[in-house]
Amino acid sequence: MNNNLALPINLSVGTFDAYLNLIAQIPQLTVEKEQELAIRYRDEGDINAARELVMSNLRFVAHVARGYAGYGLPLADIVQEGNIGLMKAVKRFDPDLGIRLVSFAVHWIKAEIHEFVIKNWRIVKVATTKAQRKLFFNLRKMKKDLTHLSQDDAEAIAENLNVDIKTVYEMEMRLDGQDVGLEPAHDDNGDEHSIAPIAYLEQHGADPAVLLEKSDWEESKEEKLMLAMANLDDRSRDILASRWLNEEKATLHDLAERYKVSAERIRQLEQNAMKKLKNAVVLEA
Known part of the structure; x- marks a missing residue:
């Protein structure tokens, strides 16, 4: 079976608005047409059928990706990662499940986006285990309305996500922390006005x-x-x-x-x- 599902659309920062306009014009598939394409891809390895399944659902990926716009990462990159998740979902989709492709694909789309956000949101990773990743995204959503977690809030989150309350507080500290530049910052006059890590992180004997x-x-x-x-x-x-x-x-x-x-x-x-x-x-x- 040919697994090359490369998209015929060039997604880049400079053409992102044009990309959104373009995918909005792609017609959505009926249940019957989607079923037909999925069967053709599964049984015959028809790559054109798989590509049509992907193309018709790109607008759904963009919709999901917008929910991750607050992480300071380029939305075009987030959409691109979501598209990768969509292509993985198409490869694994079984038309006999009796559900629409988007219902099956949402897991794969979010999984790819989550992986991208975790790797790129900070220089230092904020989450490594599966439990920490789940906590990272859920806690960040909750903290939009909270300046600081109370004891009750932390206990409720820990119980809901089945993690230790200590892990909740540790993740809160990571979310509130800021990356520090290695070099000292300068003001408009070019004067340094802070002590940067480069001044005290010397590795002795490595000059x-x-x-x-x-x-x-x-x-x-x-x-x-x-x-x-x-x-x-x-x-x-x-x-x-x-x-x-x-x-x-x-x-x-x-x-x-x-x-x-x-x-x-x-x-x-x-x-x-x-x-x-x-x-x-x-x-x-």
Whole structure:
């Protein structure tokens, strides 16, 4: 079955009014015609029948979308998401149910719009679980007439939506909260008049300039260390390598036996070599 239900109408912000005028001119389907188209799509995979079902119900999507105009999101985007829900509904609609397509589709339309609003209403998501999403939309509708929830209001909402009263108060706080700009705001004269998060949300140690300087210093220090090692005599260099650089480190007694000297002498040679390395790195820094 072909599932390509792309709409032949370009919905954009610049042509939104023209879009509304256009879909208002599309004739509505009779019950019989809708039934015929739905059966053709289900049984024959007739994509033109599916497209006609979608087109004839676009005005219903626009009607539903207008109810979400108060979220500060472009209405054209909300309608577009609702249209996606309508197309999903057409794909799943069973004409044997004995109901009109719009009655079946309203769930899918609202589900897509709800998902879009939740993802885009705030920078930080206000709802993640199914219960929180239900609470988000119901509580926001109620708060249009209420400035603050009373104890009775909160308890009634919690009982009605089957959520904990603590969740109701948490959602109320999220709804009342405001997004804060990372950069400081400026007045008409260009003067900053507030403390923005960028001033106190510094991630210490993550300054690119500091990291680059540290990287350059580490690389330079390593080069100087290797150069200083190369300037040591063979015995001193071997002692340091055997004591500190090799995977299997030698003891003072192992090196004393190798060079036929005392362990104390090996310790002295080691200290002298370490001092030379330290001076080479520090003096040239």
